[in-house]
Amino acid sequence: MRDEATSTGNPEADRGVLLGLSYRLLGTLSDAEDAVQETYVRWYRMSPHQRQEVRSPRAWLIKTAGRIGLDMLTSARARRETYVGEWLPEPVPGDVPWNDIPGRADGEDPAVQLVQSESVSMALMVVLGTMTPAERVVFILHDVFGFTFPEVSEVVDRSPAACRQLATSARRRVRRERVGSTVAADAEEHSRIVRSFRRAWSAGDVAGLVQILDPQVTAVTDGGGVVSASIAPLRGAQDAAKFFVGALTRQPGLVIVEDQVNGQPGLVASHEGRVVAVVSLLVDGGRVVEAWAVRNPEKLVAWNHGE
CATH class of the missing domain: 3.10.450.50 (Nuclear Transport Factor 2; Chain: A,)
Known part of the structure; x- marks a missing residue:
């Protein structure tokens, strides 16, 4: 991901980005909102000096939300084992105002553009639900939000090479389920x-x-x-x-x-x-x-x- 601060210098301006990330990770708006709230709690828990030392607040917030999402995904898998019937992601109304993805360069690979354009479609959300927590976090942070594998490795506590393998496995699931067939x-x-x-x-x-x-x-x-x-x-x-x-x-x-x-x-x-x-x-x-x-x-x- 390109190293950049928030456009306004106000971390609160990235709430929509964090909500979009967390929804993709967790599949429900209520869980996503909880994850975003916890992300800001951790940001404001730091001293003013510590916050000033953060070169890119947006990158810090996204990576922190990713860690929180990973923890919540692990516990959610246990809860869903007792869910009555089939579990589907929560559908989102409208055009999804927080669907813009920051930090991606122009001229991306067409396959990557397709993943981004459909990154909140129900088809992809359903496939995300079949991934392991680590696969899901790596796929979303790397393929959707443009973080490098070394950056993602800091979030999931895996090596960059392991993260690359997780992303490959996640993409294989996406292809197998025909997501992206409706271009x-x-x-x-x-x-x-x-x-x-x-x-x-x-x-x-x-x-x-x-x-x-x-x-x-x-x-x-x-x-x-x-x-x-x-x-x-x-x-x-x-x-x-x-x-x-x-x-x-x-x-x-x-x-x-x-x-x-x-x-x-x-x-x-x-x-x-x-x-x-x-x-x-x-x-x-x-x-x-x-x-x-x-x-x-x-x-x-x-x-x-x-x-």
């Missing part, structure tokens, strides 16, 4: 598929949904044991289509609209004025190959005006 040139097709999905779903058209879904599609729903959801992933177009259409029967009056989810077109379902589900789709070859539906109310707080 910028296919954004229009992605929007079209989302729109077609909404129309078929709203109409209760099982056959129409089956035509949109890949025959081997996987649909994952996250209810957290709080609301009804499929405990195991649904596999196959017919089963997935029936599940989505069944939601119309379970909650009559369900309203489904298109909206930005993690910076990409997605679907938001509301019942009696409250958001009850947020759906993200991964499109490949003109069909939906992965569908993720978050129903856990604790992960929909940001969609219900912070209630």
Whole structure:
């Protein structure tokens, strides 16, 4: 990462950057906010002289948030072993205002640019959740935020060579899960598929949904044991289509609209004025190959005006 201080000289100006980093690391806004708060506690716990000795406050803050995120990830893995059903990242509404990545040079490798552009997409967030804590921190700090492997090694307490291996392993996971298959040139097709999905779903058209879904599609729903959801992933177009259409029967009056989810077109379902589900789709070859539906109310707080 280029050695640079914050543009204003005020570390608080980097709160958005830290929130974006921490969300990518932890997968929920509440955990991300806790990590950012702890980062600033450690910054202000230093004496004024110690803070003045920090050449790049932004780099210090990001690396400290990375260490905190690593610790929180380790404990989160234990908590998720007792989670009821499938665990999905918390979906973020809108265009994700903290999606700008500091410190990257122009003219980066196209593959790196793709990772950056999709670094908060639900598709990549789901894959990040399959990584070990160390893999996830190394991948995000190096491939997304542009830290060098020697810099990352200070965060994860591994050698630069070990960090390079962790990054390679993480990239292999990303390629295997087809993240990045919907490149910028296919954004229009992605929007079209989302729109077609909404129309078929709203109409209760099982056959129409089956035509949109890949025959081997996987649909994952996250209810957290709080609301009804499929405990195991649904596999196959017919089963997935029936599940989505069944939601119309379970909650009559369900309203489904298109909206930005993690910076990409997605679907938001509301019942009696409250958001009850947020759906993200991964499109490949003109069909939906992965569908993720978050129903856990604790992960929909940001969609219900912070209630």
